[in-house]
Amino acid sequence: MNIVVCIKQVPSTTEVKINSETNTLVREGVESIINPFDTYAIEEGVRLKERFGGKVTILTMGPPQADIALKECIEVGADEGILVSDRAFAGSDTLATSYVLSKAIEKIGDYDLVISGKQTMDGDTGQVGPGIAQRLGIPFVAYVSRVDDISDGKMKAERMIDEGHEVVEAPVPCVMSVSKEINVPRLPSLRGKMKAKSAQLTVWSAQDLGIEDNKVGLAGSPTFVMQIFSPKRERQSEMLEGSSAEQVSALCDKLSEMKVV
Numbered sequence: 691m692n693i694v695v696c697i698k699q700v701p702s703t704t705e706v707k708i709n710s711e712t713n714t715l716v717r718e719g720v721e722s723i724i725n726p727f728d729t730y731a732i733e734e735g736v737r738l739k740e741r742f743g744g745k746v747t748i749l750t751m752g753p754p755q756a757d758i759a760l761k762e763c764i765e766v767g768a769d770e771g772i773l774v775s776d777r778a779f780a781g782s783d784t785l786a787t788s789y790v791l792s793k794a795i796e797k798i799g800d801y802d803l804v805i806s807g808k809q810t811m812d813g814d815t816g817q818v819g820p821g822i823a824q825r826l827g828i829p830f831v832a833y834v835s836r837v838d839d840i841s842d843g844k845m846k847a848e849r850m851i852d853e854g855h856e857v858v859e860a861p862v863p864c865v866m867s868v869s870k871e872i873n874v875p876r877l878p879s880l881r882g883k884m885k886a887k888s889a890q891l892t893v894w895s896a897q898d899l900g901i902e903d904n905k906v907g908l909a910g911s912p913t914f915v916m917q918i919f920s921p922k923r924e925r926q927s928e929m930l931e932g933s934s935a936e937q938v939s940a941l942c943d944k945l946s947e948m949k950v951v
């Protein structure tokens with residue numbers, strides 16, 4: 691079974707800055723990590739390989755330094771890493787990102803399952819997984835919390851919904867996003883670290899993928915981030931003094947003074 695896991699490298703902090711000229715994220719000098727939700731996607735890919743055989747290919751679209759994230763994935767059991775990187779991709783929104791990733795998955799060719807994280811820590815839209823499925827013309831199953839079986843061209847899985855869980859069946863190939871309830875990501879093994887050290891990563895540019903320039907970057911993105919700011923905390927708080935009885939009576943007075951709008 692050929693499993694493709696999409697991961698994104700994100701700033702390790704929420705204190706992110708936007709370059710006011712280009713409206714893109716300032717990544718220079720900011721430590722990057724593998725998007726936390728993607729660590730469950732990587733782990734699930736490796737576990738499915740251990741259950742059903744096959745190989746796990748990690749795919750990421752990002753700046754050249756995203757190769758570090760691919761090596762970290764090989765340390766925990768992935769087999770190959772593909773970095774899709776090109777200056778033309780800078781500022782790509784989810785529509786453009788899903789386009790690039792779907793072109794890369796088409797170039798990989800033989801795939802049975804594409805796994806994504808639930809959402810990223812920075813864009814946080816959850817739109818890329820369904821976007822990839824739409825472009826590849828295959829089903830998307832969101833928030834998978836357990837994979838029961840993959841055989842006879844179908845995947846049987848359990849996914850999280852507001853009311854609890856739902857058991858679904860989908861033809862493969864399909865795309866699934868996983869929830870953090872699905873597994874506990876393993877730590878890197880010594881053997882994994884050795885393998886990652888000598889691993890040859892594949893790097894594809896826009897030209898390698900036959901990308902149409904007007905579909906990527908700021909030009910190919912109907913949405914762009916205008917501003918990032920932490921919302922102001924308007925609520926005031928007041929500590930009530932005295933014994934608990936005094937605090938309760940003071941609280942009752944305050945509540946009775948409040949106007950119900």
Ligand SMILES: Cc1cc2nc3c(=O)[nH]c(=O)nc-3n(C[C@H](O)[C@H](O)[C@H](O)COP(=O)(O)OP(=O)(O)OC[C@H]3O[C@@H](n4cnc5c(N)ncnc54)[C@H](O)[C@@H]3O)c2cc1C
Binds near residue numbers: 752791815816817
């Ligand atoms: C603060 C901020 C707000 C943003 N808001 C928007 C917005 O409202 N609309 C919009 O279109 N764009 C937005 N963007 C841009 C958006 O982050 C990028 O388009 C990004 O590449 C994908 O969107 P996402 O981060 O929301 O990913 P999500 O859709 O949340 O990611 C879901 C999953 O898709 C996979 N994935 C996502 N990105 C990649 C990648 N580069 N390589 C490989 N796999 C990947 C991962 O498995 C991930 O867990 C925003 C960016 C920032 C920094």
